[in-house]
Amino acid sequence: MITSFHRTVRTALRALLRNILRSGLTTLGIVIGVAAVIGTMELGQGSSRAAQETIARMGANNLMIQPGTAASGGVSFGSGTQQTLTVQDAEILSQDGKSYLHSVAPVVRTRTQIVFGNRNWVPTYLYGTTPDFLEVREWDLEEGYCFTDQDVRNANQVCLVGMTVVRELFNGESPLDSEIRINNQPFKVIGVLVAKGANMVGIDQDDVILAPWTAIKFKVAGNSVANVNQSAAVKDDTSQQINTLSQRYPNQSPNLYPAQSLNQLVNTPLIDRRTNCDVIWARGLTGELMPEAKMQIGEILRRNHRLRAGVADDFNIRDMTEQNAALGATSKVMGNLLLGVAFISLVVGGVGIMNIMLVSVTERTREIGLRMAVGARRGDILRQFLTEAIILCMLGGALGIAVGRLGSLVMRWFLHWPTESSLPAIIASVTVSVLVGVIFGYYPAWKASRLDPIQALRYE
Amino acid sequence: MELIHLTDIRKNYGEGDAELCVLKGVSLTIQRGELVALMGASGSGKTTLMNLLGCLDRPTSGSYLLDGEEVTILSSDQQALLRSRKIGFVFQNFNLLPRTTALDNVLMPMEYAHSALSEREGRKRALHLLDQVGLSSRIYHEPARMSGGQQQRVAIARSLINNPVLLLADEPTGNLDSRTSQDILALFQQLNRSGLTIILVTHDQTVANHAQRIILMQDGLIRNDVRDVHTPTAIQPLTALPQNAP
Numbered sequence: 215m216i217t218s219f220h221r222t223v224r225t226a227l228r229a230l231l232r233n234i235l236r237s238g239l240t241t242l243g244i245v246i247g248v249a250a251v252i253g254t255m256e257l258g259q260g261s262s263r264a265a266q267e268t269i270a271r272m273g274a275n276n277l278m279i280q281p282g283t284a285a286s287g288g289v290s291f292g293s294g295t296q297q298t299l300t301v302q303d304a305e306i307l308s309q310d311g312k313s314y315l316h317s318v319a320p321v322v323r324t325r326t327q328i329v330f331g332n333r334n335w336v337p338t339y340l341y342g343t344t345p346d347f348l349e350v351r352e353w354d355l356e357e358g359y360c361f362t363d364q365d366v367r368n369a370n371q372v373c374l375v376g377m378t379v380v381r382e383l384f385n386g387e388s389p390l391d392s393e394i395r396i397n398n399q400p401f402k403v404i405g406v407l408v409a410k411g412a413n414m415v416g417i418d419q420d421d422v423i424l425a426p427w428t429a430i431k432f433k434v435a436g437n438s439v440a441n442v443n444q445s446a447a448v449k450d451d452t453s454q455q456i457n458t459l460s461q462r463y464p465n466q467s468p469n470l471y472p473a474q475s476l477n478q479l480v481n482t483p484l485i486d487r488r489t490n491c492d493v494i495w496a497r498g499l500t501g502e503l504m505p506e507a508k509m510q511i512g513e514i515l516r517r518n519h520r521l522r523a524g525v526a527d528d529f530n531i532r533d534m535t536e537q538n539a540a541l542g543a544t545s546k547v548m549g550n551l552l553l554g555v556a557f558i559s560l561v562v563g564g565v566g567i568m569n570i571m572l573v574s575v576t577e578r579t580r581e582i583g584l585r586m587a588v589g590a591r592r593g594d595i596l597r598q599f600l601t602e603a604i605i606l607c608m609l610g611g612a613l614g615i616a617v618g619r620l621g622s623l624v625m626r627w628f629l630h631w632p633t634e635s636s637l638p639a640i641i642a643s644v645t646v647s648v649l650v651g652v653i654f655g656y657y658p659a660w661k662a663s664r665l666d667p668i669q670a671l672r673y674e
Numbered sequence: 675m676e677l678i679h680l681t682d683i684r685k686n687y688g689e690g691d692a693e694l695c696v697l698k699g700v701s702l703t704i705q706r707g708e709l710v711a712l713m714g715a716s717g718s719g720k721t722t723l724m725n726l727l728g729c730l731d732r733p734t735s736g737s738y739l740l741d742g743e744e745v746t747i748l749s750s751d752q753q754a755l756l757r758s759r760k761i762g763f764v765f766q767n768f769n770l771l772p773r774t775t776a777l778d779n780v781l782m783p784m785e786y787a788h789s790a791l792s793e794r795e796g797r798k799r800a801l802h803l804l805d806q807v808g809l810s811s812r813i814y815h816e817p818a819r820m821s822g823g824q825q826q827r828v829a830i831a832r833s834l835i836n837n838p839v840l841l842l843a844d845e846p847t848g849n850l851d852s853r854t855s856q857d858i859l860a861l862f863q864q865l866n867r868s869g870l871t872i873i874l875v876t877h878d879q880t881v882a883n884h885a886q887r888i889i890l891m892q893d894g895l896i897r898n899d900v901r902d903v904h905t906p907t908a909i910q911p912l913t914a915l916p917q918n919a920p
Contacts, residue, residue, distance in 0.1 A: 221785050232773040584769045587730060588783035589758020589836070591751045667730050671765065 226601040229578075240570040241610035243563030244650065248614025248643040249621060251556040255639035256622040258549035260632035265545050266501075273413065274534045275316070275501055276350060279303075279494040279511060282528040297490040298528040301427065303518055304494045308346070310514050314507040316499050317349035320491040322427045324435035328383065329395040335382045339422040340396070342430025343495075350497040351410075358390050358405030361426055369428035374405040376422035397434045401425060427491065504533055557646070563610070564650035571603050571658035582662050583670025596663040603655020604648060611647030615640055676739070677839060677871050678704040678727065683736035685722050696722045697733070698894040704873070706839070709866040711874045711882035714891030721844075723891065724875045728761055728842045729753045741839055758787040762833030766845035768825040770817040770832075777813045780804060780832045787836045796835075803831040807861060823854035830861060834870075841865070841872045847881055859884045 230237040266274075281298045283290055304320035311318065322342035327334050341347065345360050361372045373394070380389055389403040401423075410419040425434075498507045508531050515529055575582070582595055590598075622633040685697040696719045704710055714720035725731040726738065729745055730753075738745050741760060748756060770779050780800040784791065791799065804813055807827040817825050826846060833841055843862065847855035863884060866872050874885055882888050890898035 218788075225785060228774065228778070232771075580767075580769060581771060584763075584765075584771075585782070585786070586754065587728070587757060587763050588832075589754050589786040591754040591786070593751070594754075594786055668725050671769070 222597055222601050223605070225598055226605050229598070229602055230605060233574075236570065236574075237606060240567055241606050241613065243566035244560070244607050244610025244647050245563075245614040245617060247556065247560030247563035247650075248611045248647055249618035250559050251553070251643040251646070252615055252618025252636075252639050253621045253625075254552035254556045255549075255636045255642075256618070256633040257625065257631060258545075258552050259636050259639075260622075260626075260634040262542075262545040262549060263634055264632035265541060269534075269541050270352070270501075273351065275498045275504065276534065277496045277498060277504070277507065277511065278532045279307075279496065279515070280530055280532065281490075281492070282526075282530060296528060298519060299492075299494055299515075300490050303515060304344075304491065306518055307494065307496060307511060307514060311496070311507070311510060314499055314503045314510060316497040317346045318494060318496045319343050319347035319350045320427060321347065321493045321495055322431045322435060323492045324397075324430060326397045326434065328379070328423065330383045330389075330392060333383050333385075335379060337376070337379055337421050337423050338418060339376075340430065340434075341422065341424050342427030342435070343424055344427060347424060347495065350495045352497070353410065354408045356406040356408045357388065358403070360405055361424075366426040366428055368426075369432055370426060371399060371401045371429050371433065372404045373401040373423050373425040374407055375403055375424075376407045376420035377409040378418055378421040379423060380406060396423070396425075396430075399429075399433045401429070431489065431491075498533075504535060508533065560643075560646055560650060564607075564654040567603055567606060567650065568654035568658060571599065571655055572661070574602075575599065575658045575662040578662075579665060579670045579673040582665050583667045583673065586665070586667035587671060592663040595665075596659045599659030599662045600652065600655050603659065604651035607647040607651030607655070608644075611644050614643065614647070618643075675706045676703055677706045677708075677741055678702065679737075679739040680726075681737040683723075683726060683733045683738065685719075685726065685731075686734045696894055697726075699736070700894075700896055702889070702896065702899075704871065706871055707866070707869055708887060709863065709872045709874070709885045711876060711885035711888045712891065713876060713879075713882050713888055715877065718891040719894040720875055720891040724842060724844060724873070727840075727873065728763060729757050754786070755788075758783060758836055760839045762836070762838040762841045764826070764829050764833050764841065764843040764846045766848040768817070768822070768829045768849070770825055770828055772818065773816055775814045775816055776804060776809060776820070776828045776831075777801070779817070779828055780835055783832060783835050789836060800831070800835060803834050804828070806834075807831045821854070822850050823857055826850065826854075826858055827861070830858075830865075834865075839871060841870055842875070843872065844875045845877075846874065847876075847878070855881065 279299065282296045283292060299320070301320045304318050307315065308318035320343060324340050324342070325336065325338075326340060327336050328340075344366050345362060348354070348360055355374070356377075358374070360374060361370065364370075365372055373396070375383075375389055375394075380386060383389070383394065384392065389406065392403050393400045394403060395401070407420070407422065407424070413419050496507070496511065498504045511531055512527065516527065519528055521528065585595060585598075618639075619635070622635075625631040626633045680700055680702040683697055683700045683702075684695070687694045687696060700719075700723060712720050712724060722731070726733055729740070729748075733746055736746070740756070743756075745753065745756060771782065774782075777797070777800055780803060781796060784796045789796070801810070801813065804810055807830055809824060809827050809831070812820060812824060815824075817828070820828070830846075841862075846862070847858055850858065859881065862872055862874065874881065876882055887899070887901045889896055890900075
C-alpha cells in the first residue's frame, strides 16, 4: 500500500519533471492564486488590527461615566446636571475594578480663557484630572513630563498642553516651563501632549489643557460643569439648592477642603476628599470585556452611592460600542471582498490546471496506451493523473504561500502597510489548492482512464 | 504444451447495416516455445487478431484460452492484470517514455504488476535484462540519445521485466534499417531459443522467414499456416547467448 502510493507519487513527479517548464507555467496560476489569498488575508488582518488599534486610541475602549440628570418640577436639566459622582468614586472604581478596567480617571471640566503673553485662547477641553488620565486615553507626551499624584494632592498649578494650544498660544514654539494664566491663575507648563487629531465626531482632541483636578476645581473653576454651561447667574439658582444631594456633594464651595465637624477632625486626621467631579473616564482592558465592565461599574457605583433596589441609577455610563461595531463591520466587509477576489483567482488557476492537464492527456495518449498495454488498470491511470494534478496544486500552494508571505513582508517594509501573518490563511489556501487539484484534475484524469488502449497506442 | 488456444473467434465492429466482420471464425493453437510470424495485408484482420491475443480487446464470440485460462470472460481490470503478468509488448514505434532513462523505462511495467519483487530486486532484474539485450553501457541514456535499434532493445527489455509467457511484437523492425532489423530478429531468436513464446506481427516476408511458423491472414480468416519452413538464422552473430532470467 505504502509502496504503491510511493510509486504513484514518484511516477507523477517524474512525469511532471519530464516537462518542467509546462509544469511550472501550469502551477503559476495556483501560485498567484494562493499568494493572492495569503497576501490579502495578511493585509486584511493587519489593516483590521491597525484599524482596531486606531479606534482604540480614539477611545473605543473608553467608558464615560456621567452624573445623572437633575430634574425639578418637571424641568429636566440635562445630562450631568446632578452632581453625584465624586473623585472617591473614581478611586474605588480603580481599586475594585482592576480585573476589567485598565485605568480610571476623574475629570473636572471647565471652560475659560487662558493667557500667555499677548495671546489668549479658550481651549475646548480644560480638564482637571489625575495622571491616570493619560493611561485612560492612551496619550503620550511629546516632551516634558506628566504631573504626579503629589501634584494632585497639593493642587500644584502645573499643566500639560495639547498641540493646538501650543500652536495658538505659543506660535508652535516649545512651551515647556512657560507660565500661562488660566482664569488669572498662573500654571506652569510641564509637558506637551502628542497630537491625536480629531475624534470620531470631528472635534479637535489636541485643543486641550490637562492639570491636576484639585488645582482646576479649587483654583480655576470653583464650580462644576453644571453651572459653567449655564449663565453665571445659575450659581445661585434655586434649582441647585433644592437638590438634596447638593448637601452631600457640595458644589458651591470653592474651599479646598470641606468643612469638617469636630468629631471628624478628632477621629480622622485624613483629609476627606469626597468632592464631586463632572465625569469619570475609564478604559476597559479589552473590547470584549466592555459589557461586563459596564455592569460591574454600575454595581460598584450603586453600592457606593447607597442606592436601594428599585431606585434609578444616579449616573449613566456611555461607551463606543456602536462605533466599534460599525468600523469592525466595514473592515470585515473589505476583508471578505478581497478574499472573494483572491478565491476567484484560485479558481482561475484551477481552470488553468485543468486546461493543461487536458493538453497533457492528449499529448501523452500513447504513453497512456502503453501503460494500459503493460497492465495499468483504469484506476491506475486515473490515480496517476489525479496525483499529478494534486502535486502541481500542492507545489503551487507551497510556492504561493512563500510568495504571499514575501509579498506581505515587502508591503510591510517598503509601503509600510500593516500586515499580520495568518495561520488560517495558510491552512485555507493549502486546503483550497488541494481541492482545486482534485476537482480540476479529476476530469482530465477520468478522460485519460477512459481511453481505449488500442486506439491510444496508435494515436499519432 | 498449448499456450494459446483460439476456437472460432469472431470479431464484428459496428451495429446493424454498418456491421463489419473483421474476424470470421479463427481457430488457432500455439505451443509454448514457438516463434510464430503473423502475416497479412492491411485489412486482413491480423492487427485485430493481435489485439485479441494481447488481451487488449474482446472477441464478439468464440473462446480464447491463454495458458489454460479463459480470458474472454475477464473484466477489463482482470485483463490488465493478466497483460502485466503474462504478456510482453514490443511496438513498431518503440513507445518509450520520453526524457526517461532506459532503466526507468524498463522498470515502468513493474508499477502495475503487483509483483513480489522488491525495488532492489526489480532494479537488479532490469539491469540484467538490459545487459541481456546488450545495453549495459546505456542504462542512464534517455531515448532521444539512443539509436532506433537501441530503443527497440530497451523496449524488448521492458517487455520482459515481468517475466511474461508470451511476447507480442507488432512490426518490431518496421522503423529500423535492415542491418538493425537483423540484430533485433537475432535477439528474438535467442529469446525464443531460451523458451519464450513469441508472435511477430509483420507484413514483411523476410522478417516472417525468421519464424518457424508463418500464419497468413486474409479476409478475416487464416489462409495459410506453414510450419518448419526454411528458417535462416540472423546474420549477426551475438557474443553471448542471453538466458531468460529465472
